[in-house]
Amino acid sequence: MTIAHYACGTPEHGSSRRRFLRQSLSGLAAGGSIAGGLGSLTFGAVAEQLKSQDMRIVVFNMHGGLSQLESWDPKPGTKTGGPCRSIPTSVPGTHISDLLPNTAKQMHHLCLMRGVNTAEDDHGKGTYLMLTGRRQSAAAEYPQIGAVAARMLNDENRGLPGHIVVTPNGGGGKGNEAAYLGPKYSSISLGGTKPPPNTTKPDAINDESEARRHEFRRHINQEFLTRRRTAITDAYTHSYEQALRLMERKDVFDISKESVSDQDRYGKHDFGRQCLMARRLLENGVSFVQVTHSNYDTHNENFIFHIEQLGEFDQSFATFVADLADRGLLEKTLVVVLSEFGRTPNINLYYGRDHWSKAWSVLMAGGKLARGAVFGKTNDEGTEVVDGQVDHGALFHTYLRAVGVDSSQSIAVDGRELPIADPAAAPIWKVLT
């Protein structure tokens, strides 16, 4: 398993859950067998109602730390502005970087948060807090937004996983991204636009023997579960059953079934195909998709790299947003463009920008969010937030509220009530409708 590396040498860890699922799929395809049982977590009436609302979340993770100054909060003509300029958008009075001309035309759908201060300049810790809404600590682990979405929003009857992460090469993420929700809600990772591996039954196994294998597996599982049942064994079994359903619906992961014109509009590059894949997954009811665009950790030659990376991002992302709006999906889909942090206003000796979490931006759209809105403000040189400061906790609450989830509620796990968002934070009500 490989993953894009940060400039400053921070490693990311492969997910044991995904490895496990792959092995499970591999086992299915190759004739392996294992014991397990059906998932034990139950859903209340509120959760079922939520699922019936069919809300979804898509996160674009700008891996490495997107520069806010070359994207959502440009400061042209100032000491920190750099060589990039700002351009008007479809929202009068709102300007973004000239590296995002297509996204600028979709600004009336978007909700821009320019006052983010997360006070965390480490890649791993920054990623953790942006995806969980909490600061990392040794005392507890919290589920990522994708796991929460899978738990709260996903309709398992569709036969598709509720938490899918698309990275350039299939790696990334944390091993315990579902935390107390259990491994059932951890992600399935897709490498680029390849379908999950081992989703084709070997020719040597006919349908009848395949059915007998699974019948035997379920029987043995049931025997085992009468004696020992845990969240792990449930997840194990769930993975097998999910893999079976996924094998039946693997065409959902095949973007060649999309029109040639759509493939052209999104772009032939990896990120374009991944955005088209995200649209396809969301249209088929997957509750959470995370697409990683790599890499923005530009301590060196920040501007050249942002020109190249955002040139790719702009075309595909703007097409994605426009399509969701045209198809009526934006009302049901929260879109978030985040990083682990922003980049320094100061331009270093290598024409680079370093890590900066004190004043940066996150873009959102869709669901119950205000459209064409800008919330928060930084000072003239982008060094401090001067109005509407928010942090990861407030953003996490807002993500959930935007898809109709009461972020103040708790989830009962093994008899314990666990708040799904940080009780010390609150939603950003001003951007919610």
Added chain:
Amino acid sequence: MSSAIDIIKTHVAYEWKHDRPLIACRMSPDGLQVASSSEDSTLQLWTVPSGEKKILTGHESWAHALCYNADSQQLVSGGCDGRIIWWSVRPNVPSILRKIDAHAGWIRSMAISPDNTLLASVGNDKIVRLWSMATGEKIGELAGHDRHIYSVLFHPSGAQLVTGDLIGKIHIWNVADRKLERSMDATPLYAENKGQSAEFGGVRAMALNIERSELIAGGTHKATNPFGAVHEPLILRLNWADGVLKKSHACEGIAGGLVWRVQWLGDGTAVGVSGGSTGGILLFFSDTQEKEIHRFKLPSLARDMDIHLASNLVATAHYDNHIRVSAMYAKV
């Protein structure tokens, strides 16, 4: 009258400070002026040797490309705003002669033809453009690069134009018919880092020797971590006739180094300027060895240089806001 060149005795003769980090610099052919550009999007004109400064405003972004015309009366600048501006820079009050929207995106390099009639410009839109120096009219466009173009120079005959890009391709174009004649390989200057999903390096600078037998191309190599500035400077010495690589002048121990410009001295010594985590360095190479024959440490990281052959002076633009003019001879 210049003193006899002695690169071992190179020393900083003058230094003048601007308000913001500098990007590029050129010395006027008559040696009386240095032009520079800075991160405040202005240009500066420095009188040699007094250091008197004049500020030119006209670009809406940084300018990486500067050229003087042959009689030192005009300066041409190319900006990240895609604009080319012709400036009258003599005698006293600088003024804009002409301003055109030339490229979609950054202009990275420009060159004026030996007969002073054509200006060539290249940049991020991957198109080479030729302009009339007299009128600013577009004369032609040359398409054939697949990535950002970083460098351009005219052959001293004026018959050919040489362009170098991000992925280490050097194209040689026939100026008269605008056709691609041939290409050279400078891919050692290019790195694709799949782990970081990054393409990095490129032909940042080129220069043809006086005998017209060798082309040197400068940039970087060992780019194991492009985003973290982990790379070292490299100059390739290529045979002009057939593009064969004659020598690779690697410069050991310059962390974060990248050759921003290369030029030749009259005696056939090749010179490059490199930045790096420890500052700026002038590197001198002969054709007898791969390692540099001399290394002159500048007081701060340098981003560009320009040699004035008649006076054996070299101007350098620095991150610490300074223009420095170094003399390549013993202190008098």
